[in-house]
Amino acid sequence: GKVYTYIKREIEDGGKLHFSLVDPEKVLNLEDLRKTLRALVEAGTNAILIGGSLNVFNEDVEKIVDIVEELEVPSILFPGSIAGIAKNADAIMMLSLLNSDDVYFIVGAQAYAAPIIKRLGLEVLPTGYIVVGEAHTSVSIMGRARMIPFDKPEICAAYALAGKYMGMRFIYLEAGSGAPKPVPPEFVRVVKKAIEDTILIVGGGIRSSEVALEIANAGADIIVTGTIIEKDLERAIKIISSLRRK
Numbered sequence: 320g321k322v323y324t325y326i327k328r329e330i331e332d333g334g335k336l337h338f339s340l341v342d343p344e345k346v347l348n349l350e351d352l353r354k355t356l357r358a359l360v361e362a363g364t365n366a367i368l369i370g371g372s373l374n375v376f377n378e379d380v381e382k383i384v385d386i387v388e389e390l391e392v393p394s395i396l397f398p399g400s401i402a403g404i405a406k407n408a409d410a411i412m413m414l415s416l417l418n419s420d421d422v423y424f425i426v427g428a429q430a431y432a433a434p435i436i437k438r439l440g441l442e443v444l445p446t447g448y449i450v451v452g453e454a455h456t457s458v459s460i461m462g463r464a465r466m467i468p469f470d471k472p473e474i475c476a477a478y479a480l481a482g483k484y485m486g487m488r489f490i491y492l493e494a495g496s497g498a499p500k501p502v503p504p505e506f507v508r509v510v511k512k513a514i515e516d517t518i519l520i521v522g523g524g525i526r527s528s529e530v531a532l533e534i535a536n537a538g539a540d541i542i543v544t545g546t547i548i549e550k551d552l553e554r555a556i557k558i559i560s561s562l563r564r565k
């Protein structure tokens with residue numbers, strides 16, 4: 320697929336990538352969003368992720384995707400449920416919440432989604448999604464995640480490697496949107512060592528360029544930020560520029 324090829328090429332060129340997350344629930348005004356996204360793309364963000372755990376309605380997602388289509392970066396759906404699917408996106412992260420206690424979030428929702436994704440012809444990015452840390456966030460609660468504490472990276476590495484061996488092209492370590500603590504660099508290092516060249520995405524609670532760089536240097540290929548974009552756009556732009564210089 321085009322989006323996968325683009326991501327892979329950027330990483331092989333030695334780059335660290337940045338994805339900007341738009342949570343449809345938080346979007347109040349599409350004109351403001353257009354300006355924000357343009358600023359993020361100018362700063363060098365590599366893709367726009369669209370999704371959230373709650374209060375997501377397919378029509379809202381489509382409106383956001385339409386705005387991303389005006390920009391030079393791909394729109395990637397990041398669905399918290401089947402309501403997060405939209406027909407006009409460039410790709411969809413096929414998330415399997417590997418450490419969920421509920422089979423629905425591992426393969427059930429995906430079975431509802433798969434025929435729709437096929438019909439719409441969306442590019443699929445197969446992603447092993449692992450919720451880590453001990454904070455109770457929307458994703459950990461809604462996804463019934465069996466939380467992996469930050470002092471047990473080897474457990475996370477085992478899940479991540481299982482995902483890789485089951486054919487997933489991406490492993491996403493998620494501390495949860497707005498998490499009080501981001502994934503520690505040492506945790507990232509242990510997981511990356513296990514999965515080697517499988518693409519590692521890290522997000523949740525990243526609010527400064529120092530932290531983003533530490534996580535990237537520890538082995539994350541892609542850094543995701545969401546909340547900081549809404550709260551402090553200048554800071555988000557700084558994070559992107561510091562990763563761009565890598």
Ligand code: 1GP
Pocket residue numbers: 340493494495496497498521522523524525543544545546547
């Ligand atoms: C959530 O990892 C992302 O899925 C982003 O988290 O909103 O804390 O940046 P933040």
